[in-house]
Amino acid sequence: xxxxxxxxxxxxxxxxxxxxxxxxxxxxxxxxxxxxxxxxxxxxxxxxxxxxxxxxxxxxxxxxxxxxxxxxxxxxxxxxxxxxxxxxxxxxxxxxxxxxxxxxxxxxxxxxxxxxxxxxxxxxxxxxxxxxxxxxxxxxxxxxxxxxxxxxxxxxxxxxxxxxxxxxxxxxxxxxxxxxxxxxxxxxxxxxxxxxxxxxxxxxxxxxxxxxxxxxxxxxxxxxxxxx
DNA sequence: TTGTGTTTTACGACCTCC
DNA sequence: GGAGGTCGTAAAACACAA
Numbered sequence: 001x002x003x004x005x006x007x008x009x010x011x012x013x014x015x016x017x018x019x020x021x022x023x024x025x026x027x028x029x030x031x032x033x034x035x036x037x038x039x040x041x042x043x044x045x046x047x048x049x050x051x052x053x054x055x056x057x058x059x060x061x062x063x064x065x066x067x068x069x070x071x072x073x074x075x076x077x078x079x080x081x082x083x084x085x086x087x088x089x090x091x092x093x094x095x096x097x098x099x100x101x102x103x104x105x106x107x108x109x110x111x112x113x114x115x116x117x118x119x120x121x122x123x124x125x126x127x128x129x130x131x132x133x134x135x136x137x138x139x140x141x142x143x144x145x146x147x148x149x150x151x152x153x154x155x156x157x158x159x160x161x162x163x164x165x166x167x168x169x170x171x172x173x174x175x176x177x178x179x180x181x182x183x184x185x186x187x188x189x190x191x192x193x194x195x196x197x198x199x200x201x202x203x204x205x206x207x208x209x210x211x212x213x214x215x216x217x218x219x220x221x222x223x224x225x226x227x228x
Numbered sequence: 229t230t231g232t233g234t235t236t237t238a239c240g241a242c243c244t245c246c
Numbered sequence: 247g248g249a250g251g252t253c254g255t256a257a258a259a260c261a262c263a264a
Contacts, residue, residue: 114237114258122236137249162250163238170252171235229264236259243251 117164125164133172135165 117125124143128135135143140158 114256116236116259134251160237164236166251167237170254173252231264232262234259234261237257239254239256241253243253245249245251246247 125161125168129165129168133165133169135161 128139128143132139137158140161143157143161
């Protein structure tokens with residue numbers, strides 16, 4: 001899941017501005033950064049192996065409220081608190097990289113690129129995901145700002161954030177689906193990344209507001225789980 | 229070193245809601 | 247019509263065994 005050292009290998013890089021892919025023709029360049037080795041990540045921020053994915057989420061403190069405003073405050077460094085993480089520190093440690101690199105490294109047709117986000121970026125995103133599995137427009141902009149992005153880049157970044165959350169939810173669903181398939185009625189709960197959760201807890205946290213109609217709703221999944 | 233499997237980023241198609 | 251959701255998938259990045 002959160003693999004070993006190589007995935008954390010770009011810790012000492014300046015933040016990639018979180019503008020890795022230039023899917024737009026007017027974008028300035030391709031920000032592919034080859035993964036260097038791992039040194040310089042603030043100790044304990046993500047750890048050399050990303051750590052246990054959810055067990056250490058408590059270090060980020062609670063996520064009061066559905067909007068994640070407290071988390072946002074923490075990210076912006078304006079909240080006192082648990083102190084295990086300071087985005088302001090990261091911002092200063094990883095100032096925005098220069099924007100313009102030559103458009104190189106195109107690896108796929110139709111302007112598709114792929115870069116590896118820094119641990120810092122993933123940490124930020126995972127923290128936000130921990131608090132809210134659905135991110136608001138405002139929070140996307142705040143995250144972009146917290147990652148030291150310029151105003152011009154922010155719209156692109158919010159798109160990246162949106163896609164990251166989509167992929168992250170897909171990953172979560174995949175994990176839960178796998179767990180459900182393994183669920184054989186042993187105690188009526190599933191050991192999720194967040195710990196031992198009831199089917200209700202799992203499903204209600206994984207699925208979007210109820211306006212969706214073309215996908216399984218939490219109640220549907222719950223029924224699957226409890227009927228197993 | 230190389231082959232293979234897994235994870236991560238990115239996108240297209242299609243959907244609903246406002 | 248635009249925004250944002252899921253689903254499926256391509257392909258890079260990565261891990262690891264042989």
